[in-house]
Amino acid sequence: MAVTIKDVAKRANVAPSTVSRVIANSSRISDKTKERVRKAMDELGYHPNFNARSLAIKSTKTIGIVMPNSAKIAFQNPFFPEVIRGISMKAYQEGYGLYLSTGQTEEEILEEVKQMVYGGRVDGILLLYSRVNDKVMPFLLEQNFPFVLIGRPYNIDESRVSYVNNDNFKAAKTVTEYLMLLGHERIGFIGGNLDYVVTIDHMKGYEQALKNANIPIRKEFIVHHEELQEGGQEAVIEVMSLVERPTALIVADDIMTFGVLKMLADMNVEVPKDMSIVSFNNVMISELSSPTMTTVDIHIYDLGFEATKCLINKISDPECGEKKIIVPHKLIKRQSCK
Structure with a gap:
């Protein structure tokens, strides 16, 4: 018979609601209690049903990542694996999964973003690029959907967009x-x-x-x-x-x-x-x-980490306001200049 939240609560000597909060990584629960509950989950082999939980709390615990073009082309550039490494680290720390776009044209990318938003597939979106005549950002603003841009908004009021960028x-x-x-x-x-x-x-x-x-x-x-x-x-x-x-x-x-x-x-x-x-x-x-x-x-890893941190804050507190984060850069002098 499948292990339930009640079984975990009994083993950890806490209320079932406390187990639910630990699964959600609630800040209201002490680290000591979280450790005890997670130990009980491991001992009993309990795995949360995130689909059922998503329906209950209207959250997917998933972040959408929108690439500038197909992964096949983008991943030829080491920038994207490195920025996604920063994204994954923060997402993992906060218990979020990632949903990666695969569209190869602007139209396909926009359609994919619409499916993410209308289909309730993700809680928020990270845009890994800033395009001059972008179609995705105006759509997300119109839908009032949580997103963070890695880059700088163009032809859009910066006060309306949270973004992480270099100078x-x-x-x-x-x-x-x-x-x-x-x-x-x-x-x-x-x-x-x-x-x-x-x-x-x-x-x-x-x-x-x-x-x-x-x-x-x-x-x-x-x-x-x-x-x-x-x-x-x-x-x-x-x-x-x-x-x-x-x-x-x-x-x-x-x-x-x-x-x-x-x-x-x-x-x-x-x-x-x-x-x-x-x-x-x-x-x-x-x-x-x-x-x-x-x-x-340009500290690519930090761009991804900070953008994810900013997005998760927006998801948990929709009234927190827009943020502008500038990640510092540093000239590394090697052997290609004379």
Whole structure:
């Protein structure tokens, strides 16, 4: 016969309502009592029926994660596994499961989000990107559904949205100034997709640093490609075909930089002797490349952890108000600059 909450309560010498609160990880129950009840659950082999519980309390204990495109493409970029690692850690601590979107187009992603909301599949949603002409965010605002954005809202009043972000404008401005301090004036910019707000903020920071130094902004030095290794390779071909080439490159993402380094090596262009490179994200491959990448550590894990923490607060307290959290960044100097 199946073990019930009453059986657990009897073994732990507490009321059945206390067992229910322990399952819900209620802050009203002491750690000592939680430990005793969980021990009783383990001894009896009791597993909560979360489906029945969801119907009773109208909660799924599940968070939806919305990717910018299909997992197949997104997971080629180490940013997404790392940010999801931060999300999973906080979700696990709070007893939440994760529901991952798999849509491959904007329309499919929006339809999937509608199913999450209308079907009551999740308690809240994490958006792992900020798009210029986004359709998901306006829908979630219209439905008054709990969500947190990793990134910065675009063309939407920031006071209406909780978001976790880096100061991407400042980060790009800082790395441009760093290259200028090393003596570079012909600085190229290899950005990601212009549909994403992070690319726009990076480009604005780069341009502002050049303006402050009275260095002309050369449009031929600015190229944009998808943030994949192949995107970096294609961007280098464009930049290196110029009559007057840059002496330094700012690249939007470490995985793109890996492609940049590979293509420059094929062209017999030595880094940093002939070309200095600064990147963003500080994922593991930045230390494994040859030479090792100078890059901006944006603390990807913290972005995911803090966004999840913020979302769970919104779910438990819908009146808590919107929050803006800026995760600090740090320039990591390695061997790709001269």
